[in-house]
Amino acid sequence: MNRPAATARQPAGAPWTALPRVRLALLPTPLMRAERLEAALGCGLLLVKRDDLIGFGMAGNKARPLEFLLGAARARGAEVFVTGGGPGSNFCAAAAQAARSVGMGCELVIWGEPDSPNLALAVAAGARLRPTGGSQREAVDRQVAARLAELGPRGFGVPRGGSTPLGAVGFAAAAAELAAQLAAPPSVIVLPVGSGGSIAGLLAGLAAVDLEVPVLGVSVSRPPEEIAARVHALAAGCAALLGTTPPRPDACTFVDARGSGFGIASELERERARLALHTEGLLLDETYGAEALSVAVDRLADGAGAVVWWHTGGILPAVRTMMKGTA
Ligand SMILES: Cc1ncc(COP(=O)(O)O)c(C=O)c1O
Structure with a gap:
């Protein structure tokens, strides 16, 4: 099947254009003003970056790293893409579909009970599941590495979430995409x-295009100090790969959103997600979407002039929640 031609507006000579890339997403994703939601909430200017509309399966934001990860896998002549995650992993489902789109196989190391719409999609797309047989997330990366050692040059793999410096390049390019869409920072x-x-x-990309905007990360699974250290290392690795200026350590801050538990939104977050659906037709999952929207609304309530909220997708989990009647 032919992929649509590249439509992303990339600055001429942008560093990521030199890297092998597989086109999955329809870029740029829209940047939309949520006027009816603003009116319903009585808040200021809310711009939504619509990666839920990224145009490749249910991949959402995860189509972006996969373009570069599969680009590298294909350039090395690998036949099997190996990764893993939890039962509800959006990345795993996206990886399974994306691997197929370039004729590669996919193996997914999964912790916990392998029962979710995302894994059903991955299996339907031909992925082979390798359950760890336990509930420890850390086992995934060890088993991915072991499987890669067995496969040798036939395999290409990435740890959970595809979060490596190369995977991060997808969002560095997204920073330039956003910069081209903004009328004002x-x-x-x-x-x-x-x-x-x-x-x-995103941080590496903003530094590369010299756009100084504070970034607020809504951490859903790790304490702020832990995720900050991890993100800074990944951002520095991404900038080194691209040969660009690394982001300043104070370019971003983190909010601890683990409060109600992983994948469980609070009643206020659910209420705001319901409003987003009723006023704008935006469908949000509880793990990522509802939590991040709520933080964006809090910032507007605190007096932020204009907020960009990145809607990263999470569509299949959102549909599951909706069908359970708790959305
Ligand atoms: C819908 C959605 N949003 C956001 C994220 C967070 O992205 P990252 O893992 O790159 O921090 C994920 C990760 O799986 C996701 O599935």
Whole structure:
């Protein structure tokens, strides 16, 4: 199947244009003003970066790293893409579909109970599941490495979330994409953070295009100090790979959003997510979308002039929640 031609507006000679890339996403994703939601909440200017509309399966933000990861895998002549995650991993589902789109196989090391719409999609796309047989996330990366050692040059793999310096390049390019869409710099960019690759790439990309905007990461699974160290290392690695200026350590801050538990939104966050659906037709998952939107709204309530909230997708988990009637 032919992929659509590249449509991303990239600065001529942008450093990521030198890297092998597989086109998955329809770029740029829209940047939309949520006027009805603003009116319903009585808040200031809310711009939504619509990676939920990224145009490749249900991949959301994870299509971006996969373009560069699969580009490298293909350039090395690998036949099997190996990664892993939790049962609800959006990255795993996206990886399974993306590997297929370039004729590669996919193996997924999964901790916990392998029962979710995302894994059903991955299996339907032909991925082979390798359950760790336990509930420890850390086992995944060890088993991915072991499987890669067995496969040798036939395999290409990445740890959970695809969050490596190369994977982060996808969001470095997204920073340039956003910069080209903005009429004026916002007060802050808010995005949800899991394994940290997306925000790390965004920080590296903002520094590369010299756009100084504070970034606020909504950490859903790790304490702020832990995720900050991880993100700074990933961002520095990404900048080194691109040969660009690394972001300043104070370019971003983190909010601890683990409060109600991983994947569980509070009643206020659910209420705001419901409003986003009722006023703008935006569908949000509880793990990432509802948490990040709520932080963006809090910032506007605190007086931020204009906020960009990155809607990263999470569509299949959102549909599951909706069908359970708790959305
Ligand atoms: C829908 C969604 N949003 C945000 C994230 C966080 O991205 P990252 O893992 O790059 O921090 C993920 C991670 O899986 C995700 O699936």
